[in-house]
Each structure stands twice: as C-alpha cells, then as structure tokens.
Amino acid sequence: MTKKLVVTDYNFPSLDHESRAAKTFDADFETHHATTTAEVVAALCGANVGLVQFAPVNSDAIAGMAEGAVLIRYGVGYDNIDTEAARAHGVKVAYVPDYCAAEVADHTVAMLLATLRKLARLDATTRDGSWGPVQQAAPILPFEETVIGFLGLGRIGLSVKRRLEPFGFRFLVSDPFLTDDVAREEGVEKVSLEDLAERSDALSLHAPLTADTRHVVNAGFLARMRPGAVIVNSSRGELIDTVALAISLSECKTAGAALDVFELEPLEADHPLRSAPNLLISPHAAWYSTKSIDRLQRLAAEEALRALREEQLRCPVSAT
Numbered sequence: 001m002t003k004k005l006v007v008t009d010y011n012f013p014s015l016d017h018e019s020r021a022a023k024t025f026d027a028d029f030e031t032h033h034a035t036t037t038a039e040v041v042a043a044l045c046g047a048n049v050g051l052v053q054f055a056p057v058n059s060d061a062i063a064g065m066a067e068g069a070v071l072i073r074y075g076v077g078y079d080n081i082d083t084e085a086a087r088a089h090g091v092k093v094a095y096v097p098d099y100c101a102a103e104v105a106d107h108t109v110a111m112l113l114a115t116l117r118k119l120a121r122l123d124a125t126t127r128d129g130s131w132g133p134v135q136q137a138a139p140i141l142p143f144e145e146t147v148i149g150f151l152g153l154g155r156i157g158l159s160v161k162r163r164l165e166p167f168g169f170r171f172l173v174s175d176p177f178l179t180d181d182v183a184r185e186e187g188v189e190k191v192s193l194e195d196l197a198e199r200s201d202a203l204s205l206h207a208p209l210t211a212d213t214r215h216v217v218n219a220g221f222l223a224r225m226r227p228g229a230v231i232v233n234s235s236r237g238e239l240i241d242t243v244a245l246a247i248s249l250s251e252c253k254t255a256g257a258a259l260d261v262f263e264l265e266p267l268e269a270d271h272p273l274r275s276a277p278n279l280l281i282s283p284h285a286a287w288y289s290t291k292s293i294d295r296l297q298r299l300a301a302e303e304a305l306r307a308l309r310e311e312q313l314r315c316p317v318s319a320t
Contacts, residue, residue, distance in 0.1 A: 003308055004028040004066070006047040008040055009055040010074070012293060017301035018051060025308040037061065049307045051300055052081065059085035070094060070307035074300050076104075076156075076287075077236065078317055079209055093317040094303050097155065099296040100287035105159035107286035108204060108234045111258035112164070115230045116146065116202055118256065120280045139228060141201060144168035149200025151216065152235070153178050153188070157206030161186065172196055175207075197224040202232065209236040219244040222254055230256040234286045237261040246272035249279055260286045 005022040007015060007030070015031060022029035032043040034055045044050050044057070045064040053074040062071070062085045071081055073095040086093050114120065118137050125136045148164060149172040150157050161171055171188040174196040183190045191199065193216070203225070207213045217231065218241040231254065233240055242263050248254040256278040262271075265284055273279060303314055 002026070002028055003048040004030065004046060005049045005051070005304055005308065006043055007031045007051045008034045008043045008057070009053050010051075011053065012297060015297070017294075017297045018304065021301040021305040021308070024305060027308055049304050051304060054080060057081045059089075062086050062089050062091050065089075065091055068310075070304075070313070072096075072300055072303050072307065074296055076100070077209065079236075083317055092307070092313065094307070094313045094315050095317060096296055096299045096303070097315055099299055100289070100292045101156050101159055103289045103292050104156050104234055104286040105163055107260060107282070108156070108160045108232060109163045111234070111260065111280060111282075112148075112160075112202060112204060112230075112232045113167075115232060115256045115258045115280055116140070116143070118278070121256070121278050141228075146170070146201045147172060147199055149173070149191075149196045149203045150175070150188070151193075151196060151203065151205045151239075152207035153182075153186075154206055156235075157204070158186070160204060160206070161188070172199055193221075194224065197221050198226070200229060201226060202230045205231070205233040205235045205239050207235060207239060209238050214238050215241040217241065217245070219248070222248045225254065227253075228255045230254070230258070232258045234260040237263045237265065242271070242273055246276040249276040252277075256280075260284055 005027045007018055009032060019029055034040045034043045037056050037058050040055045040057055041061045041064055044061045046066055048066045048069050050071045051074060052071060057071060057080060059082055062082060070092045071086060073081060075095065076097050078093060078095050081093055083093055118140065122136055130136060146169050148169045150161065151174055153173045153175045172191045173188045174191055174193045178190060216239055222244060245257060249257060258280040260282045261284055267273065306313055
C-alpha cells in the first residue's frame with residue numbers, strides 16, 4: 001500500500017526537500033495550510049508521516065493517522081503536539097532541535113551583552129538629548145565580577161556559556177539533568193533554583209516548557225533577584241510571567257531584560273512590556289540566518305524519509 005507524507009502547515013518559500021523525500025520513497029505527498037484543530041484532523045487522516053509547523057495536533061488528529069505513524073515538528077520545541085496522546089496511540093514524535101542552535105546562541109549572547117552594558121538605555125537617552133554616560137549607565141559591573149546564571153544547560157545553553165567564557169564571567173546552573181561530572185568539566189557551579197535567583201547578576205533561560213517550568217520566573221522569583229540583575233530569554237515565552245516582569249522593570253526592581261520569545265506571539269499591542277523601561281525585544285528571530293530555514297527543512301525531510309523507511313529516527317522525542 002502506498003504511504004502518505006503530509007505537511008499540515010508551513011510558511012516556507014517552497015517544499016522542495018519534502019517533496020523529494022516523498023518522491024524518493026514513491027509516497028503520496030499532500031500539503032495543507034491547516035490552522036484549526038478540525039483542519040489538522042482532516043489533513044492528517046490516514047497519514048503515515050506528518051510534518052507539522054505551528055498547527056495544533058490533538059488526540060483526535062493523532063488517532064486518525066495510520067498505524068505506526070510518525071509526527072515530525074519543524075523546530076526545537078513540540079508544545080503544539082499532544083505527546084501523551086501520541087504515546088497512547090503508538091505514534092512516534094520527532095523534532096529538529098539542532099537546526100538553529102548556533103544562531104540562537106549567538107542571538108542570546110548579543111542580547112545578554114547588550115543588556116549588561118545597557119545599550120538600549122544608553123541609545124534611548126542619547127537620542128533624547130541626554131549626555132551623561134556615567135549617570136545613564138551606572139551601575140555596571142566589570143564582566144570578571146559578573147555572575148551569569150543558567151536555568152537549564154542543554155545544547156543551546158552550553159553553546160551560550162562557551163561563547164561567554166572569554167569575557168571572564170562566573171557561571172551558575174540550575175538544571176536537574178546536569179551531572180556533577182559535566183558541571184566540573186564545564187567549570188560551572190550547580191545550585192538550587194532559589195540560589196540561582198539570589199546569586200545571578202544575569203539570568204539566561206534555556207529550560208523546556210513543562211508544567212513545572214511555566215512561569216518559573218514569576219513575581220516571587222523576581223523579588224529574590226539581586227538589585228541590578230537582568231534577564232534574557234530566547235527559550236520559551238511562558239517560562240516568564242511577563243506581566244510580573246513588566247511591573248518589576250517599571251518599578252526598577254529588575255534592572256533590564258532582553259526577550260526574543262513571549263507568552264503570546266505576536267506580542268499584544270496593549271501588553272505592558274511594550275512600555276516597560278530598559279527592555280530589549282526582538283520578534284522571535286533568534287533562530288534566523290540565511291541558512292537556517294533550508295537547514296530546518298532539509299533535516300525534517302531527512303527524518304521523514306527515515307520514518308517512511310521505518311528506520312531509526314535521528315531525533316525522537318523521549319516521552320514517546
């Protein structure tokens with residue numbers, strides 16, 4: 001029986017990699033622009049392999065797939081896929097966690113350094129006519145006296161840490177999966193979440209979004225942080241209670257922040273972050289380079305071909 005490869009939704013210029021994968025296996029190839037759960041259910045009905053970008057994939061959509069089907073998420077996260085339902089129905093889930101690791105690490109470091117050196121504030125006050133470098137910048141710690149805290153130290157967090165090493169920072173990490181051996185090898189200190197909040201001059205978020213990590217940076221966490229501390233998030237928007245962060249920035253309790261991800265995207269026009277001071281924001285752009293889109297599609301298509309051939313997947317989601 002001919003197998004079916006389905007793309008539920010996409011915003012790419014073309015699907016050349018995906019169509020070639022289907023042709024290589026002589027599989028039927030279908031493309032959709034599904035946005036609602038009903039449209040996703042219809043698109044995935046009978047599919048052996050589904051490639052998903054942003055569309056919500058719920059239990060009904062998964063149940064309608066072919067026996068032994070595989071879902072592949074275009075991207076690092078897979079929050080839009082009901083992985084528990086996939087496991088229950090015997091559907092494997094894979095993703096592409098490494099297509100933009102270098103780009104995200106570079107973007108994170110750029111935001112972190114800019115925030116520590118208060119470039120957004122200095123730019124704004126200089127444009128407004130102020131010319132007081134010390135008055136506008138103070139206080140700024142020298143980098144060799146600055147403690148960078150990592151919430152999570154996976155692939156991207158580790159890349160960020162290694163890019164920051166030449167600046168002389170000291171590093172703390174709160175990550176239940178970080179082994180003592182790796183901590184020693186990387187020269188980082190393992191700490192509790194509470195210690196991370198209290199001892200970090202800058203906090204960089206690299207944790208997955210789970211029930212335990214949603215709003216892990218909340219009003220209580222922010223209150224524990226050092227005066228003058230800053231926060232950078234290029235991971236998952238819902239790790240931060242962004243209303244609490246906006247209040248903390250407005251009250252000058254948090255000295256600065258840089259965000260590439262948000263709880264709801266695009267960022268709402270009336271969200272208090274838009275008027276918060278000492279904030280650098282970008283529109284979920286950390287993943288982008290002139291090569292990253294093609295890399296994402298190529299790696300996803302290669303995974304789809306493995307799935308069609310019933311070969312071992314390169315990047316399966318462990319929960320399944």
